[in-house]
Amino acid sequence: MRALLLYPLFPPSFWSFEKLLALVERKALLPPLGLITVAAILPQEWEYKLVDRNVREVTEAEWEWADLVIMSAMIVQKDDLIAQIQEAKRRGKPVAVGGPYPTSLPHELEEAGADYLILDEGEITLPMFVEAYKRGETSGVFTSNGEKADVTQTPIPRFDLLEKDFYETIAIQFSRGCPFQCEFCDIIVLYGRKPRTKTPAQIIAELECLQELGFRRNVFLVDDNFIGNKRNVKLLLKELKVWLHKHDYPFRFFTEASIDLAGDPELLELMVEANFYSVFLGIETPDEASLTLTKKFQNTRDSLSESVNKLSRAGLDVMAGFIIGFDGEKAGAGDRIVRFVEETGIPMAMFSMLQALPNTGLWHRLEKEGRLLNASANINQTTLMNFVPTRPIEEIAREYVEGFWHLYDPQVYLDRVHRYFLKVGEPRNPVTRRRLTDLTTLKAFLTICWRQGIVRKTRWTFWIYFVDILRKNPKLFAHYISICGHLEHFYFYRQIVRDQIEAQLAEYLKEKAALEAQEAEEKKVEEIVA
Numbered sequence: 001m002r003a004l005l006l007y008p009l010f011p012p013s014f015w016s017f018e019k020l021l022a023l024v025e026r027k028a029l030l031p032p033l034g035l036i037t038v039a040a041i042l043p044q045e046w047e048y049k050l051v052d053r054n055v056r057e058v059t060e061a062e063w064e065w066a067d068l069v070i071m072s073a074m075i076v077q078k079d080d081l082i083a084q085i086q087e088a089k090r091r092g093k094p095v096a097v098g099g100p101y102p103t104s105l106p107h108e109l110e111e112a113g114a115d116y117l118i119l120d121e122g123e124i125t126l127p128m129f130v131e132a133y134k135r136g137e138t139s140g141v142f143t144s145n146g147e148k149a150d151v152t153q154t155p156i157p158r159f160d161l162l163e164k165d166f167y168e169t170i171a172i173q174f175s176r177g178c179p180f181q182c183e184f185c186d187i188i189v190l191y192g193r194k195p196r197t198k199t200p201a202q203i204i205a206e207l208e209c210l211q212e213l214g215f216r217r218n219v220f221l222v223d224d225n226f227i228g229n230k231r232n233v234k235l236l237l238k239e240l241k242v243w244l245h246k247h248d249y250p251f252r253f254f255t256e257a258s259i260d261l262a263g264d265p266e267l268l269e270l271m272v273e274a275n276f277y278s279v280f281l282g283i284e285t286p287d288e289a290s291l292t293l294t295k296k297f298q299n300t301r302d303s304l305s306e307s308v309n310k311l312s313r314a315g316l317d318v319m320a321g322f323i324i325g326f327d328g329e330k331a332g333a334g335d336r337i338v339r340f341v342e343e344t345g346i347p348m349a350m351f352s353m354l355q356a357l358p359n360t361g362l363w364h365r366l367e368k369e370g371r372l373l374n375a376s377a378n379i380n381q382t383t384l385m386n387f388v389p390t391r392p393i394e395e396i397a398r399e400y401v402e403g404f405w406h407l408y409d410p411q412v413y414l415d416r417v418h419r420y421f422l423k424v425g426e427p428r429n430p431v432t433r434r435r436l437t438d439l440t441t442l443k444a445f446l447t448i449c450w451r452q453g454i455v456r457k458t459r460w461t462f463w464i465y466f467v468d469i470l471r472k473n474p475k476l477f478a479h480y481i482s483i484c485g486h487l488e489h490f491y492f493y494r495q496i497v498r499d500q501i502e503a504q505l506a507e508y509l510k511e512k513a514a515l516e517a518q519e520a521e522e523k524k525v526e527e528i529v530a
Helices: 018-023 033-041 060-065 075-090 100-104 106-112 122-134 187-191 200-212 230-246 259-263 265-273 288-293 304-314 333-344 361-368 393-407 410-423 439-455 459-472 474-485 487-529
Strands: 002-007 047-052 068-072 095-098 116-118 140-142 170-172 219-221 253-257 276-284 317-324 349-353
Touching: 002 033, 002 060, 018 439, 018 487, 033 047, 033 068, 033 122, 047 060, 068 075, 075 095, 075 100, 075 106, 095 100, 095 122, 100 106, 100 187, 106 116, 116 122, 122 140, 170 200, 200 230, 230 265, 259 265, 259 276, 259 304, 265 276, 265 304, 276 304, 304 317, 304 333, 304 410, 317 333, 317 393, 333 349, 333 393, 333 410, 349 393, 393 410, 393 487, 410 459, 410 474, 410 487, 439 459, 439 474, 439 487, 459 474, 474 487
Parallel strands: 002 047, 002 068, 068 095, 095 116, 116 140, 170 219, 219 253, 253 276, 276 317, 317 349
Antiparallel strands: none
8 A cells, every 4th residue: 555645735824934944945844743643553564655745746756656645734724735635636546634624624625525534633543544444445534532542552653754854843742632721722622631641751762763863953842732741741851851961962842831831940940951942832912801701711820921031031932822802802902912022022922813713612602602704714824813803803903913013023023032032041951053064054144144134224233132142141142043033034924914914804894894885775775665
């Protein structure tokens, strides 16, 4: 059996980093961890080829080679997933799909022509699919009916299938699930509220596999809340610290976590000692009423700004997500988010309009209230809300566009990054970095200096901050320049956000005006008849 593993395109997004990746001659930030895990679960006597369309096209020879095409996708990859299903079917290839998007909205993939829907967690449903395929069944839907996988039995992903030079960062997974109950989040729907973890031995085995294959880059633990099971995380970090020291610190790590990390000094210390250098937090909003309404209670227990400062001082570079459009939100929410970002100095703040994701508590509540505008969703930063909010959508959209535009103004961004890196704690362990003797790295460094230090109006402050960080926090200088370099993506992306949101808003207002005119005309006719 020859299986072609195909990963669909991501549209430009906050995380796509096209302009930044081009500087270091990479094609994508992260590889498709889900598909290489699928390849490890499926029969090992099968043959596999992996094509990530974010780094290259499928060749004619690969299409011809395949007996079966297997795809996985998130909702944001919807358009290209459907296009690739249709292309595979045009070529007469059977198609199997799985992952978060098919699991959330399976009917859309059935309509697109997928033959096999492998839903929920693959450790359970992939064996079902294999048995059906061996029996000669030409279609099927395979679900776990609520059962969750024992991830201690998950095999090491097939990292050998990756074209490793295309990627800037490597991804692994320690846990699934989150203990919290945020109304808008689909993680607890997909993976449950009881975090399940791999063993420390599994993670170390995966790292050793990466080492043997020659990977020497940052590692992203893709867990949606790395610290969901704090006991098991601490056990992992203690063993990881010893392994890293023994192997001369070949990797640095970053991950996503809930903000209560700041309230656990032992856990925070263990993460820094285990070479974690960055963490993404879902802060969402500084408005406590909105946090309470959406059931994000963990963000209301301590000062959000002080929590960010604790993590920063400990040596973790904080990234954060913010959302506008919660029910009951008061005017000026966008300004309050911008003010919070500026006060805390968080360099990379992902700012989005709220979307109701399928099967979440928010989705079901809005559906019951008759406020959903469509039966799908899109979690990109370039899409209007998919429900009727409690304040005018045009007001929310304008606050959002203005806030995003301001946050990634070149001067504002460099000011914020400089302030932030003056307070970030130094790394505890030796850091493996690209050397400036590497031609690609040198070229990227010079390009950043040229654009931000000569071409743009930031030229004077760029060099003042450059020298200041070298003098006051030299161990973080390389990381500082890297974060400055991220502006090349955000400067480009903020224009996409503005153009697309304003175009959608104009269309929305046009349709709204037409509907109001029609209703007024109908009312006039009714009055005449009466």
